[in-house]
Amino acid sequence: MTENKKIIVAIDGYSSSGKSTMAKKLAKDLGYRYIDSGAMYRAVTLYAMENGMIAPDGTVDAEALGAVVGNIRIDFAVTPEGQHTLLDGRDVEHLIRSLEVSNHVSPVAAIHTVRQALTAQQQRFGAEKGIVMDGRDIGTTVFPNAEMKVFVTASAEKRAHRRYLELQQNGTPSPYEDVLKNVIERDRIDETRAESPLRKAPDAVELDNSDMSLPEQEKWLMELFNKTEAAINGRDC
Numbered sequence: 359m360t361e362n363k364k365i366i367v368a369i370d371g372y373s374s375s376g377k378s379t380m381a382k383k384l385a386k387d388l389g390y391r392y393i394d395s396g397a398m399y400r401a402v403t404l405y406a407m408e409n410g411m412i413a414p415d416g417t418v419d420a421e422a423l424g425a426v427v428g429n430i431r432i433d434f435a436v437t438p439e440g441q442h443t444l445l446d447g448r449d450v451e452h453l454i455r456s457l458e459v460s461n462h463v464s465p466v467a468a469i470h471t472v473r474q475a476l477t478a479q480q481q482r483f484g485a486e487k488g489i490v491m492d493g494r495d496i497g498t499t500v501f502p503n504a505e506m507k508v509f510v511t512a513s514a515e516k517r518a519h520r521r522y523l524e525l526q527q528n529g530t531p532s533p534y535e536d537v538l539k540n541v542i543e544r545d546r547i548d549e550t551r552a553e554s555p556l557r558k559a560p561d562a563v564e565l566d567n568s569d570m571s572l573p574e575q576e577k578w579l580m581e582l583f584n585k586t587e588a589a590i591n592g593r594d595c
C-alpha cells in the first residue's frame with residue numbers, strides 16, 4: 359500500500375472562533391505540525407510594545423518596526439503543557455494572550471513589512487507539507503494552493519464569551535464587555551485592511567460552530583480531512 363501524501367490544511371476565520379483548538383487537535387490526531395500564525399503576529403506586537411514602538415494612543419511606529427521585523431525570531435517549542443511561542447528564544451506564550459496584546463495586534467498585522475516577513479516565515483514552515491496552520495489569510499495568501507481550506511465563523515457574542523472564559527482560565531481576567539469590544543474591533547480591522555484582509559477563500563468550506571460542541575467540531579473536521587485525503591489519493595471515502 360502506498361503512503362498517503364501529506365497535505366496543507368488552512369484554517370481561517372474570525373477572532374476567537376475556535377480555530378486554534380480545532381487546528382491543534384487535528385494536527386495532533388494526524389501527526390502533522392501545527393502553526394498558530396496569530397501567535398506570530400501577537401509576538402511581533404509584544405516586541406513592538408516592549409520596545410516603545412506603540413504610542414499611548416495606540417499608533418504603531420511602522421517604520422521602526424519594519425526596520426527590525428526581519429530580525430525578530432519567532433519559534434514554537436513543544437512543552438508538556440502544549441505548544442509555546444518563543445520570541446527571540448523567550449517563552450512569551452502567556453504574555454501574548456493578554457487583552458493588551460489583543461488590543462494592539464490588528465493594527466500591527468495591517469503593516470505591509472510585518473505581513474511580508476511573517477508570510478515568508480509561514481511559507482517556510484509549510485515547505486514540507488504535513489502542516490495545519492490557522493489564521494486570517496492562510497487559504498488566501500500564505501497557501502492559496504492548500505489542499506484543504508476551512509473558514510470558521512460564529513456569532514460575536516459566542517466568540518467573546520469563549521475568549522472571556524479563556525482569559526479567566528489563564529489568570530488574566532477581563533470584563534466581558536471589553537472582550538466583546540475587542541473581538542468586534544479586531545474583526546473590523548482584519549476585514550477592512552488593504553493587504554490580505556480576512557476573507558473566505560472561494561474554495562474554503564465554511565463552518566459556523568456557534569452551536570457546536572468541541573467533539574462535534576472535531577468530528578466534522580476529521581470527516582472533511584478524510585474526504586479530502588481520499589480524493590487526493592484517488593480513493594472513495
Ligand code: CDP
Nearest residue numbers: 373374395396399463464467493494495544
Ligand atoms: O486567537 P484569535 O482568533 O483571537 O486571534 P489570533 O489568531 O491569535 O490572531 C490575532 C490577530 O493577528 C488577528 O486579529 C489578526 O489581526 C492577526 N492575524 C493576521 O492578520 N493574519 C493571520 N494569518 C493571523 C492573525
